[in-house]
Amino acid sequence: MSAPKEAWSSRLGVILAVAGSAVGLGNFLRFPGLAAQYGGGAFMIAYAVSFLIIGLPIGWAEWAMGRYAGQLGYNSCPGAFASITRSRWAKYAGIIGVMVPVMIYMYYVVIESWCLGYAINFWRGELAPTAAAASGDIFQTFTGSGADGSALAISWKTALPWLVGVFVFNFWLIYRGLSKGIEKMCNLGMPLLIVLAIILLVRVLTLGAPDPARPNDTVVAGLGYLWNPTKINVAPTDPMSDVKPYEVVGAGGLAEAKETVAASDGKLELQEIGVITQLRNPKLWLSAASQIFFSLSVGFGVIIVYSSYMRKDDDVVLSGLTASSANEFCEVGLGGLISVPAAVAFLGVASVAGQGTFGLGFNVLPLVFAKMPAGAFFGGAFFFMLFLAAVTSSISMLQPGIAFLEEAMSIGRKMSVTVLGLLTCIGSGFVMYFSKDLKALDTIDFWVGTFLIFVLATIQIIIFGWVWGIDKGFSELNQGAAIRVPQFFRFIMKWVCPAFLLTVFAMWFLNSIFGFDLITFKWGAVAGYVTDLRSNLAAQLSVAFILIVATFFFLITARSHAYQRAEKGLPKHD
Amino acid sequence: MTTAGILIMICSVGTVTSLFSWCIYKVLTTPRETDKIHAVDLHTPDMDLPD
Numbered sequence: 001m002s003a004p005k006e007a008w009s010s011r012l013g014v015i016l017a018v019a020g021s022a023v024g025l026g027n028f029l030r031f032p033g034l035a036a037q038y039g040g041g042a043f044m045i046a047y048a049v050s051f052l053i054i055g056l057p058i059g060w061a062e063w064a065m066g067r068y069a070g071q072l073g074y075n076s077c078p079g080a081f082a083s084i085t086r087s088r089w090a091k092y093a094g095i096i097g098v099m100v101p102v103m104i105y106m107y108y109v110v111i112e113s114w115c116l117g118y119a120i121n122f123w124r125g126e127l128a129p130t131a132a133a134a135s136g137d138i139f140q141t142f143t144g145s146g147a148d149g150s151a152l153a154i155s156w157k158t159a160l161p162w163l164v165g166v167f168v169f170n171f172w173l174i175y176r177g178l179s180k181g182i183e184k185m186c187n188l189g190m191p192l193l194i195v196l197a198i199i200l201l202v203r204v205l206t207l208g209a210p211d212p213a214r215p216n217d218t219v220v221a222g223l224g225y226l227w228n229p230t231k232i233n234v235a236p237t238d239p240m241s242d243v244k245p246y247e248v249v250g251a252g253g254l255a256e257a258k259e260t261v262a263a264s265d266g267k268l269e270l271q272e273i274g275v276i277t278q279l280r281n282p283k284l285w286l287s288a289a290s291q292i293f294f295s296l297s298v299g300f301g302v303i304i305v306y307s308s309y310m311r312k313d314d315d316v317v318l319s320g321l322t323a324s325s326a327n328e329f330c331e332v333g334l335g336g337l338i339s340v341p342a343a344v345a346f347l348g349v350a351s352v353a354g355q356g357t358f359g360l361g362f363n364v365l366p367l368v369f370a371k372m373p374a375g376a377f378f379g380g381a382f383f384f385m386l387f388l389a390a391v392t393s394s395i396s397m398l399q400p401g402i403a404f405l406e407e408a409m410s411i412g413r414k415m416s417v418t419v420l421g422l423l424t425c426i427g428s429g430f431v432m433y434f435s436k437d438l439k440a441l442d443t444i445d446f447w448v449g450t451f452l453i454f455v456l457a458t459i460q461i462i463i464f465g466w467v468w469g470i471d472k473g474f475s476e477l478n479q480g481a482a483i484r485v486p487q488f489f490r491f492i493m494k495w496v497c498p499a500f501l502l503t504v505f506a507m508w509f510l511n512s513i514f515g516f517d518l519i520t521f522k523w524g525a526v527a528g529y530v531t532d533l534r535s536n537l538a539a540q541l542s543v544a545f546i547l548i549v550a551t552f553f554f555l556i557t558a559r560s561h562a563y564q565r566a567e568k569g570l571p572k573h574d
Numbered sequence: 575m576t577t578a579g580i581l582i583m584i585c586s587v588g589t590v591t592s593l594f595s596w597c598i599y600k601v602l603t604t605p606r607e608t609d610k611i612h613a614v615d616l617h618t619p620d621m622d623l624p625d
Binding site: 020022040041075221226228229250297307314315318323326328329392399402406413480482 | 590604616624
């Protein structure tokens, strides 16, 4: 009887490992922030479409291309692209697959340190805000978002000591090759994280209206804000007015809004914004797609590296699907249902959209824990589990850079880790110093975490469907698989996916960068990320830093002998 | 919360939960799948090579 028991525990262990590697900060912090920013229901539609026509297909393409390149001995994105396409340009395109994970690591590790700092401060009993303003103050002090350099103080409640600790811990793990240990910790930690998230979810859904002075700000209103496809806004009748429109949710909120409009002497009106109108916003589509990329690690250059270490008959189809579905379960089923409804209940609908991508979880969850029995313990445990999830994700972001340096420079792992450690130390220090309004973090997240991911994903699916060919790609993908990828994905991967990416990208570029209104066909204001490049030092230096890293990787790639062999389709070693 | 909102919520959460459950079922019931399915395994072969 013991043999079947062992087999079942081993299989469960595999599922936990797959789920553990898939879950990260994106599920519990980034996704709720974006869903709140774009107002829910319409975002969820764009998100579901993005998952089906770009997340799954590009993920599968990465798994298949990585495994193929690994058979030839290439474990980096430039090597994989060059060996598959047998062309010189592809190795340079592959640099993006090194830049994305390495540069995201630079700010991801900062957020990881916030998680650890929050966990310890919860356990010390020093993090129990009772009002939204207090929670916001704690976050501002901790992250230094009030002024550049203000997070560099040594204190329990500033990020610097935690960042130093987390940074050293990550590199110590990979330098010493101790990642097996952290994997085992995560196999235990991930089920705990999910259990804690379910407890938190139950607490949030039973909050009702936590502030008696604001009876309309309820959890149900929060769920409505997240999932309702049609939005009702209170907006000024004069489009030139300085009054900002705000959304109302629920019968109580609507009745209150009607009174406000009636008392405004015609200066305000109720506007109903349908789901089609919302879906015409290219930024919504780009954000939904970028979240899919971010949380599934698709278009990151990470999967292609790790799948290169797989055997030829390993199952990439079910591996990819299990990882993606575990990730989506945590993101949509848990992450989304916790933070946004809680934020609306505590802060009100009007305040939620302004929390920023990562701010929602750090500003709102402490308020929820403060209202729970043993909240300090659960709060600490939750943020510590997030920290563990972040450790696995951040270490996985370093491997593409390590493999690239090993392969391109023909150096050993320890030297490669040292070089990458210096580079990322500079980057994380830069993000930490330019902390006012989290400008450096935000700028790198935009240009690398959104823009470059989009570019890389487009290149990957074009290589898979057009350069490699959909027949060869599908044949490689289905090799060793327990389930066959449905045939309609051939059409999706060859036509729909690239067309979708290019269309959304073009719309977003016109609208978000150059301010072209796609509904009225008029040119408007240029995006803040572009105007910042003229006026904001932190944004200018952030983009300059991205270009310096790109140049560094370009020079290494250009001189690599390994990639010269890859261009000819030759194995790395004879 | 509107009826359409409730429907979108149930469909979204139901779909991701069903998909994950099906994947677990498939991994648990397919012979020898444990050996062939992989996560992002943090311990890579280059860690075991001498420098």
